Each structure stands twice: as structure tokens, then as C-alpha cells.
Amino acid sequence: MELCKKSECTGCMACINICPRKAIVLQQDEEGFLYPIILKDNCIKCGACAKVCPQMNSKRSEENYDKKVYAGWMKNRRLRRRSTSGGAFTAFAKEIMSNNGVVYGAGFDKDNKVIHKRITKKSELKQLRGSKYVQSYIGNTFSQVKDDILNGMPVLFSGTPCQIDGLYSYLGNRYEKQLFTIDLVCHGVPSPEIYSKYLEYLEKQYKSKVNKMYFRDKEPGWYVFGMRVEFQNGFVYKKNTYEDPFARGFLRNLFLRPSCHSCHYANNQRIADVTLADFWGYQSTNEKDYDDDKGISMIMINSSNGDVLFQQAKHQMRYFARDVEQAVQGNPALSHCFPPAENREQFWLDVHSNSFEYVIEKYMYSEEIPEWFKFREQQIKSYKNDRRKHLPNRVFRRVLGNKLYEKLKKIK
Numbered sequence: 001m002e003l004c005k006k007s008e009c010t011g012c013m014a015c016i017n018i019c020p021r022k023a024i025v026l027q028q029d030e031e032g033f034l035y036p037i038i039l040k041d042n043c044i045k046c047g048a049c050a051k052v053c054p055q056m057n058s059k060r061s062e063e064n065y066d067k068k069v070y071a072g073w074m075k076n077r078r079l080r081r082r083s084t085s086g087g088a089f090t091a092f093a094k095e096i097m098s099n100n101g102v103v104y105g106a107g108f109d110k111d112n113k114v115i116h117k118r119i120t121k122k123s124e125l126k127q128l129r130g131s132k133y134v135q136s137y138i139g140n141t142f143s144q145v146k147d148d149i150l151n152g153m154p155v156l157f158s159g160t161p162c163q164i165d166g167l168y169s170y171l172g173n174r175y176e177k178q179l180f181t182i183d184l185v186c187h188g189v190p191s192p193e194i195y196s197k198y199l200e201y202l203e204k205q206y207k208s209k210v211n212k213m214y215f216r217d218k219e220p221g222w223y224v225f226g227m228r229v230e231f232q233n234g235f236v237y238k239k240n241t242y243e244d245p246f247a248r249g250f251l252r253n254l255f256l257r258p259s260c261h262s263c264h265y266a267n268n269q270r271i272a273d274v275t276l277a278d279f280w281g282y283q284s285t286n287e288k289d290y291d292d293d294k295g296i297s298m299i300m301i302n303s304s305n306g307d308v309l310f311q312q313a314k315h316q317m318r319y320f321a322r323d324v325e326q327a328v329q330g331n332p333a334l335s336h337c338f339p340p341a342e343n344r345e346q347f348w349l350d351v352h353s354n355s356f357e358y359v360i361e362k363y364m365y366s367e368e369i370p371e372w373f374k375f376r377e378q379q380i381k382s383y384k385n386d387r388r389k390h391l392p393n394r395v396f397r398r399v400l401g402n403k404l405y406e407k408l409k410k411i412k
Ligand SMILES: Cc1cc2nc3c(=O)[nH]c(=O)nc-3n(C[C@H](O)[C@H](O)[C@H](O)COP(=O)(O)OP(=O)(O)OC[C@H]3O[C@@H](n4cnc5c(N)ncnc54)[C@H](O)[C@@H]3O)c2cc1C
Pocket: 082, 083, 084, 085, 086, 087, 088, 089, 090, 104, 105, 106, 107, 114, 128, 129, 130, 131, 132, 133, 134, 135, 136, 158, 159, 160, 182, 184, 185, 186, 187, 188, 189, 190, 276, 277, 278, 279, 280, 297, 298, 331, 333
């Protein structure tokens, strides 16, 4: 039995979830990505894995739906601030939870690895909130979704488009009105191996274990995002997107999964009911839809099922209709996938033969703030490491109020 070519395998894990004999195991390659391997002795050649692989047979939605696009953000300022874009994901997820449903998405395990999780309480939603720019481990979540559906629960599943394609392929049914799906506009997923080397490098440098990761901290603004890492000893690492080595390597396409460079999903023929993204290229038209640099979601409704969910969740958001062209124009990942960096091969040779410090200096070095963004230079540069403990910070902020707290911080 043959699965798809390695270069096309997205690691969606539909094949593993479907195999009736547990004859497929995952093997990590030298770049740290996981690939399925069939154990010949256990395989009964039933063909289910090849039938379910989305890269061997794509089953796109056949519904002829006239897409709608909205720009939006959550009315709740705290939740918007903690989300990557405008927080649309949280608005949809809360609605599913209010109907006693379950929500699946990418979170962290106890070692800060990125994994897909099943969440049943609103208070746990923070685990899924925020983009994690690393390939998420799907595990057996597809079969958990099936169980939830058979138990009559409303389900929201979120992930990259290839993960959603894998889920539908595995289920063989869209289970409309019970299963709702969200996919992200996707630049590509970075290697878990580089992510783990990056964490090790930070832990060595700051002499403490990483406690919490935020790949898109909004303190320096939504447009210039920040990498914020909180350590167990209270130290807070903060680097803007032009400085942080992981962000630089990700955006230079040095360590994305190979299938991302020939991605079938980088267009507006979407798999999921709803597509979410940053609304790059957003244009405000009046003071009500003013862009305040706090994050705007691009919400693309791709099916009538998606519209059902949007109608239920929209009361939590401020939203404004936009056309599909505006969404596509500002977001390259909606029209094409990204080629690998020219020096990708050499990068990996160096990763395997040199120290990570060397690799950072050679490939993941800082970048000048671009000319068009110089007017934000002060704001970007003032985003600096912080030695204070997290708890007093939070308490001070609450007691003093946001304005006074920010003023005192500047004086310090
Ligand atoms: C790897 C990756 C690449 C992206 N590339 C782009 C891009 O090129 N252009 C663009 O406009 N937007 C991109 N996004 C999407 C964007 O960063 C936001 O995730 C999206 O707009 C949702 O934001 P939100 O404010 O609604 O919710 P948030 O709370 O910020 O997002 C949470 C959602 O993201 C999902 N998620 C987080 N990390 C992962 C992961 N590793 N794998 C699968 N799902 C994950 C969660 O399951 C949840 O559904 C990307 C996201 C990821 C994870």
C-alpha cells in the first residue's frame, strides 16, 4: 500500500486516524516533521488510508455558495487584545460552548509543544487562543470528533486548511449544523525541531524554563507583532518581529514543511465553513470602522453552515462587509504559496553541523525597520525585555488602571 509522496504529505494524519489495524506509525525526519510509515506486517491492505489521503484525492465542498467577507473584531477589548487578529475565533468558539458543544484547536502541552486539543469549558478557551507558528500535532483528535458527533454534540474544529481537509476526508461527511469548521489563511507551518532548538537557546540564555509563549503579542501593536516568552524565574523576553530570530526565519521561509511550498490551499477555494486571517490591506471608510492597530479579523464565510455560525456569533463583534477582492489583495497567502528560501538546503546542513547560535547569526539575523514603518520606530524599539515578575505586574495594572500603569512603565 502506498501513501502520497513525501514532498506532498501535509502531516494531516487522516491516514493514521482511519487505519483499522494501527498499522501506520509516525516517523520524524531530519527536519523534525512527522511522516506516516506503514508497518507492512500489521497491514491488511484494506486501502482505507490511500482512500482518505486528501493529497491523493481531494474532496472539496460542492456547495455553490456566494462567499461573504467581513472585517471584524470582538467588542470585548481584553479578548481582542489576547487574540492574534480581531479575535473572531473566540467569538465563534464561545457560541459553540454556549450550546454545550466542544471546540478543537491548537494549544500547548506541558512541555510547550504545539498540539491539537479538545476543549469543553469556556474557561479553557484561552489555551487555543492565539496563533502558534509551529506545526500542530493532530494526534487522535479526528476520531474524538467522530465520537462527539455520534454523541450528538455540536463541534467546532479549527486548524490549517490541510488539517480541515484531512478531517472531512476522514469523516466522509460534512455533518452540517452539527460540525462547524474554521481554517486559517496559512503562510505555512514551521518545523517543530527549529522551534524546540529556539526554546532551548532561550532557556540557556535566560537560565530558566519557558513558562508561556506568545507568538503574536500586541503590546508593540498589531502590525509589528512581538514575540513574548515568559520564564519560570519571572523574566519576560520581548522581541519585535524585526529582531526575533524565530520570527525572522519563519518569514524568510527557511524551515516550513516542504508541502507548504506547493500548497493546494493557498487560494480562495476554501475547505472550511469559515476562513479567518489577519485583515492585511484593510481600508477603513469612516470613524466607526477606524483601524486602531488593535487587530482586525478577516472573516470569510464559505458555506451556508458557516453563515449559521456567523449569525449566532456576530453579536459579540463589530463587523463590516468587505469584498473578496480586498481580502485577497492584502493577503498573499490567499492567492499563492511561498517558495522555499534559496538557501534552505544550506540552512539545514548548517543546523545539523553547527551550533544554533551560529545558525541564528547566519540566517535568522535581525532586520532594519523598513522605511514605510519608520514612523512607528519609537513604539517598536520600546518593546523590550522585562525583568519584573508577572503577578505584581498584573496586579499593578489592575489597581492603577491601564493609562497610569503605561505612564509609570515609560518613566521606569
Ligand atoms: C501557521 C500559521 C500561519 C498563518 N499564516 C497567516 C497568513 O499568512 N496570513 C494571515 O492573514 N493569517 C495567517 N494566519 C492566521 C492568523 O495568524 C490568525 O490565526 C487568524 O487570523 C485567527 O485569529 P483570531 O484573532 O480570530 O483568533 P486567535 O485566537 O488568534 O487564533 C486561534 C486560532 O488559531 C488556531 N491555531 C493557532 N495555532 C495553530 C497551529 N499551529 N495550527 C493550526 N491552528 C492553529 C487555533 O486552533 C484557533 O483556531 C496563520 C496562522 C497560523 C497558525
